Amino acid sequence: MSHVQLSELRVRYAESDQMGVVYHANYLVWCEIGRTDFIRQFGISYAELERRGVALAVSDAALRFHAAARYDDRIRVETRLTDVRSRAVAFEYLIVNADTGQRLVTASTTLVALDRAGRPTALPTEFRAQLQAAR
Amino acid sequence: MSHVQLSELRVRYAESDQMGVVYHANYLVWCEIGRTDFIRQFGISYAELERRGVALAVSDAALRFHAAARYDDRIRVETRLTDVRSRAVAFEYLIVNADTGQRLVTASTTLVALDRAGRPTALPTEFRAQLQAAR
Amino acid sequence: MSHVQLSELRVRYAESDQMGVVYHANYLVWCEIGRTDFIRQFGISYAELERRGVALAVSDAALRFHAAARYDDRIRVETRLTDVRSRAVAFEYLIVNADTGQRLVTASTTLVALDRAGRPTALPTEFRAQLQAAR
Amino acid sequence: MSHVQLSELRVRYAESDQMGVVYHANYLVWCEIGRTDFIRQFGISYAELERRGVALAVSDAALRFHAAARYDDRIRVETRLTDVRSRAVAFEYLIVNADTGQRLVTASTTLVALDRAGRPTALPTEFRAQLQAAR
Numbered sequence: 001m002s003h004v005q006l007s008e009l010r011v012r013y014a015e016s017d018q019m020g021v022v023y024h025a026n027y028l029v030w031c032e033i034g035r036t037d038f039i040r041q042f043g044i045s046y047a048e049l050e051r052r053g054v055a056l057a058v059s060d061a062a063l064r065f066h067a068a069a070r071y072d073d074r075i076r077v078e079t080r081l082t083d084v085r086s087r088a089v090a091f092e093y094l095i096v097n098a099d100t101g102q103r104l105v106t107a108s109t110t111l112v113a114l115d116r117a118g119r120p121t122a123l124p125t126e127f128r129a130q131l132q133a134a135r
Numbered sequence: 136m137s138h139v140q141l142s143e144l145r146v147r148y149a150e151s152d153q154m155g156v157v158y159h160a161n162y163l164v165w166c167e168i169g170r171t172d173f174i175r176q177f178g179i180s181y182a183e184l185e186r187r188g189v190a191l192a193v194s195d196a197a198l199r200f201h202a203a204a205r206y207d208d209r210i211r212v213e214t215r216l217t218d219v220r221s222r223a224v225a226f227e228y229l230i231v232n233a234d235t236g237q238r239l240v241t242a243s244t245t246l247v248a249l250d251r252a253g254r255p256t257a258l259p260t261e262f263r264a265q266l267q268a269a270r
Numbered sequence: 271m272s273h274v275q276l277s278e279l280r281v282r283y284a285e286s287d288q289m290g291v292v293y294h295a296n297y298l299v300w301c302e303i304g305r306t307d308f309i310r311q312f313g314i315s316y317a318e319l320e321r322r323g324v325a326l327a328v329s330d331a332a333l334r335f336h337a338a339a340r341y342d343d344r345i346r347v348e349t350r351l352t353d354v355r356s357r358a359v360a361f362e363y364l365i366v367n368a369d370t371g372q373r374l375v376t377a378s379t380t381l382v383a384l385d386r387a388g389r390p391t392a393l394p395t396e397f398r399a400q401l402q403a404a405r
Numbered sequence: 406m407s408h409v410q411l412s413e414l415r416v417r418y419a420e421s422d423q424m425g426v427v428y429h430a431n432y433l434v435w436c437e438i439g440r441t442d443f444i445r446q447f448g449i450s451y452a453e454l455e456r457r458g459v460a461l462a463v464s465d466a467a468l469r470f471h472a473a474a475r476y477d478d479r480i481r482v483e484t485r486l487t488d489v490r491s492r493a494v495a496f497e498y499l500i501v502n503a504d505t506g507q508r509l510v511t512a513s514t515t516l517v518a519l520d521r522a523g524r525p526t527a528l529p530t531e532f533r534a535q536l537q538a539a540r
Contacts, residue, residue, distance in 0.1 A: 012299060012302065012303060013302050013306065013316075013422060013423070013428070014299045014302065014422065014428050014430060016422050016423035017418060017419065017421050017422065017423065018185075018418070018421035018422065018423065018424075018425045018426075018475075018476055019185075019190050019192065019423075020423045021192075021253075021423075023418070023419050024163060024192075024193040024196065025160045025161070025163035025164055025419060026160070028159060028160035028163065029160055029282060029284045032282065032283050032284065033282060036283065036342070045342060046283075046342070047340075047341055047342040050153075050154075055154050057154065057156075057159075057200070057203070058159040058200055059199070059200050060197075060198070060199050060200070061159065061196075061197070061198045061200075062195075062196070062197045062198075063195070063196045063197075064194070064195050065192070065193055065194050065195070065196075068192070068253070070317075070423075071317055071423055072306070072315060072316070072317040118156075118203070147434060147437065147438060148287060148288070148293070148437050148441065148451075149287065149293050149295060149434045149437065151287050151288035152283060152284065152286050152287065152288065153283070153286035153287065153288065153289075153290045153291075153340075153341055154288075155288045156288075158283070158284050160284060164417060164419045167417065167418050167419065168417060171418065171477070180477060181418075181477070182475075182476055182477040205288075205452075206288055206452055207441070207450060207451070207452040288455075289455075289460050289462065291462075291523075294433060294462075294463040294466065295430045295431070295433035295434055296430070298429060298430035298433065299430055320423075320424075325424050327424065327426075327429075327470070327473070328429040328470055329469070329470050330467075330468070330469050330470070331429065331466075331467070331468045331470075332465075332466070332467045332468075333465070333466045333467075334464070334465050335462070335463055335464050335465070335466075338462070338523070388426075388473070
């Protein structure tokens with residue numbers, strides 16, 4: 001039974017655009033908040049992972065925009081881990097209005113592990129095991 | 136024979152992240168620069184389209200990250216129109232390093248036309264015809 | 271005795287730059303979170319104010335950067351209202367590391383009230399009275 | 406006679422907010438574009454300076470907002486170097502609408518030189534001399 005990480009945030013004015021809604025690229029930022037919270041939940045923070053010399057770089061992202069978030073809305077990001085491999089992990093995200101439950105955006109990202117020189121590398125064994133347990 | 140719009144920009148410091156590369160969400164901003172330039176090329180600017188009460192909202196986006204852009208790099212965005220329908224348009228993007236030609240990101244977006252109330256609407260006939268001619 | 275509004279946030283990866291610290295322009299975004307929270311505390315949200323046709327536009331901003339915030343740091347923004355006039359309000363901000371208490375940034379902004387046409391206008395009487403009471 | 410660096414850019418949709426104008430924090434990003442261009446003009450790029458282990462961190466910033474920029478406007482940033490010291494430099498900026506010449510924002514920033522450990526350090530002698538010549 002897979003873990004679902006819940007993250008909450010409130011829409012910032014800076015995230016709105018002149019259409020009066022959240023500018024679409026910002027949802028990728030919220031996805032990152034979701035997976036940062038997911039990873040922190042499992043014993044090692046992403047900040048710590050980077051200090052150990054392993055970065056996770058997004059290699060693929062896909063987003064579907066169902067409805068718009070607006071300034072000052074309370075938002076909930078639901079993050080699921082969908083795949084863990086030796087050099088890559090994949091997450092799915094459901095972004096909803098936290099007050100109404102309305103579905104706003106569904107998204108997925110794949111991330112690859114890179115060493116300090118930017119070359120593909122294996123995820124640290126312990127980190128990978130922690131994530132596996134959370135799937 | 137379809138038109139390929141070329142846009143050039145230089146990477147801003149604000150667009151870098153602590154991995155030393157461009158933060159991934161910014162490529163969506165560059166795609167928007169590409170399609171803004173594409174649309175301006177064909178007789179009506181997107182700003183003018185919005186003044187007439189029609190907005191184009193991104194409904195789907197997909198990105199593949201092949202290599203990283205870095206601060207101060209010169210970037211070229213190549214934008215192609217891939218579909219024009221009564222209420223939607225689709226674009227593809229190739230983002231490369233303008234000096235080396237290295238492929239950085241490939242992306243696609245679909246946009247739907249919305250009226251001032253945020254409801255789906257038809258693209259203005261003239262605008263649609265202009266885009267059709269550019270495919 | 272003036273009210274001090276406390277807002278908390280966690281630094282996003284998107285807010286870091288290649289120097290490994292928070293990009294300086296983002297502190298203005300955090301100041302806005304602080305004053306949004308301050309205003310919400312006093313009976314009317316800023317979102318509601320805008321729906322009534324009055325926007326608050328920043329006319330002056332000053333920031334002093336004492337120390338750097340980093341990705342994943344927990345941040346506290348302390349917001350004080352320092353002046354309320356018929357057409358303008360002023361706030362001061364102290365941004366600190368929420369865990370260590372270290373002072374990161376001090377800032378001040380003045381905001382002027384604008385109507386829907388972008389012309390200076392008076393703050394709604396009730397709103398102004400609410401803020402006066404909070405000074 | 407001091408050098409005035411001219412930089413041009415076009416306002417991005419992502420830079421607008423729901424007030425229909427450019428979100429105020431973005432002007433700091435444009436100031437950075439101005440000083441990046443200024444520095445590149447004088448024989449060493451800022452990117453190169455960082456590769457040599459010296460970063461310039463903003464220690465003070467002040468902005469006055471006179472009029473609003475809007476999506477798709479063409480913008481000109483005029484950057485002047487106002488002070489060069491052993492460990493700090495100061496710039497002033499005038500941001501105008503490139504088509505109408507309307508003054509939008511005046512700003513100033515002070516930057517301090519930091520080594521890789523984030524400690525104050527002296528500007529490289531050659532770099533300092535180049536800047537001195539440009540004042």
